[in-house]
Structure formats: C-alpha cells, structure tokens
Amino acid sequence: MDVFVGIDGGGTKTRAMAVTKDGRLLVDLTAEGSNVNRYGWEPTQRSLSDLFGKIRAVLKEDEAVVSVYLGLAGIDREQERQRMNEWVRSQWPDAHVRVGHDALPALVAASGESKGIVLIAGTGSIAFGVNEAGETCRVGGWGYLIGDEGSGYDIGKRALIAIMRSYDGRGPSTLLTKKILTRYGLQDVPDLIPLVYSECYSRERMAELARVVMDAALEGDLVSSLLLADATVHLCELVEVLLRRLKFESRQIPLVVTGGLFHPGSMLTERIRARLEPEVRVVTSKHPPVVGALLLAQQQSGKIAAEEFQQLIRTLEQ
Known part of the structure; x- marks a missing residue:
C-alpha cells in the first residue's frame, strides 16, 4: 500500500x-x-x-x-x-x-489550486505567490528585527509602545493599559519593564497581545483601531507588491489568509477583504x-x- x-x-x-x-x-x-x-x-x-x-x-x-x-x-x-x-x-x-x-501548502489546502497568493500573519508576516506560468515570488518575512510589519509581534510591540507613551503623557489614553496590565496581573505600567525585558518573554507572548488589541478595538478604543488600520496597510502592501510583480492573467485570484491573526471572526480578514477585493478573492481555509x-x-x-x-x-x- x-x-x-x-x-x-x-x-x-x-x-x-x-x-x-x-x-x-x-x-x-x-x-x-x-x-x-x-x-x-x-x-x-x-x-x-x-x-x-x-x-x-x-x-x-x-x-x-x-x-x-x-x-x-x-x-x-x-x-x-x-x-x-x-x-x-x-x-x-x-x-x-x-x-x-511553507506558504505553498497553505495555498493549496485552502483553495485547491497551486496558483494564487497566500498571506501569512501570525507571530511574523509574509506573502507568497505563484502565477499561471508557475513563477513564484515572496515579499516580507524578514523577521522581527528588520521586518514582519503587520504581524502579531508587530501589533503587540506597538501596543506596548502606545501604553508607555500614554503613561508618559506623550500619547492618548487607551484601554490597552488596563487590559494588558490585567492580563499579566500587574499593578502599574512600569511593572511591564522587567516582564518584557526578561529572558522568558518570547516573541510568541508579544504576538499574543494582538488579540487584546482586537478586543479593545471592538470596544471602541481609538488607539487599538489605529494600530489595526496600520497593520492592514502593511499586510495589504505585501499582496499588492505580488500582484504587480507576478502579473496574474486572471482577476479574482485566490488570496488565502492564514495564521494566528486570521482566526474566525478576525476583523483583519474583513478589512483586507474590503481593501483588496475584487482584485483578489479572499479565502480562509478549513x-x-x-x-x-x-x-x-x-x-x-x-x-x-x-x-x-x-x-x-x-x-x-x-
């Protein structure tokens, strides 16, 4: 067998x-x-x-x-x-x-096709495309130090920066302060420093804060909404570059969105759909x-x- x-x-x-x-x-x-x-x-x-x-x-x-x-x-x-x-x-x-x-299996699993674009956004971010001629191209995915814009790590880091700016009086108040302090069981904003800079604070833990940002945005937090708007721009930019470079013959090519940021009900999925369709057809995979x-x-x-x-x-x- x-x-x-x-x-x-x-x-x-x-x-x-x-x-x-x-x-x-x-x-x-x-x-x-x-x-x-x-x-x-x-x-x-x-x-x-x-x-x-x-x-x-x-x-x-x-x-x-x-x-x-x-x-x-x-x-x-x-x-x-x-x-x-x-x-x-x-x-x-x-x-x-x-x-x-690793992006090609995600594309095939979701669309059943070996042509299209897959946008992965979890701890990091990257886009990968294959056109009708079999030509391939990737954009992004350069790691948390010099890339990964729009990723969970990027959103989480920017959320912490927003909290520190608010604490200093350099930025607006935000629901993120209370939500993230509560998440970590901390009393005051400066208590974040030993946690974030400890060896046990991984990139994955930072990326998990993206879900907190989404929750705060649903509750009307302006800072969180702006963070997600920026992430949407960065992620869509990855796809737009691939569309230009690969010159697909057909419209409505499948755009598979996958990774932790595109969980069921994710507002990022809808924001990307609103920005890129009908140029592409946004697909989530079961x-x-x-x-x-x-x-x-x-x-x-x-x-x-x-x-x-x-x-x-x-x-x-x-």
Missing part, C-alpha cells in the same frame, strides 16, 4: 501527517518548529529525523512511503532548498521528495496547511486518483 507524507514546518511548530492511498490516516504528529534560520540546521534535521522515525514506526510490512512533501519556513534561497532536499532524499531514498516554501502538503505529495507522485484524495479529505475532517 502506497503511503504519502506531508509536512508543514513553521517557526513555532511542525506538523506531519502520513496517509495511505485509500485515504486512511496513519499518523498525525506535532513537533517543535523547523525554521533553520531560527533553530539551525542540525537541530532542525534532528527534529525532522525524529518525525521520520515515528512515521516509519507505524508502517506495516505491506506499506511503503512513495512520496514526501515538506513545506518549510526559512527555506527561501535555492541553495538552502537544495541542501534540505538532498538531506531529506537521503532519509527517504525510495520516495519522491520535494522541499518547498484545512490546515499540512493537508496542502499531503495534496502536493500525491500530485508529485502521480499515484493517487482525485476521488481517493477526496476520501482522504473526508477522513481528515472527521
């Missing part, structure tokens, strides 16, 4: 699935992130090797992995992709193997990106029929 492996590796976590040709889910695993720029090559490869071992452990004698697709964050340059491709092929010498950008990685694995193998993949999708939805 042929087995397909799809892996979605981001900066925070990696998810791997293995399914049989008839759509039977063998394993669904989660591990730490697999961005080589963040974790380094050896730790990333150790983590992936551990996932591969767990997948092999569930295979029966009559089951064999025939295709593996990995969508990995941090693999943007051809040299990096080639290096990772060669290593993964050494782990799966008898399978079709491909390593690509399938995680790892499903797109599975679809890409089956496509590159040429060994599974469309109806069999639909059975796979139905299995994963259960």
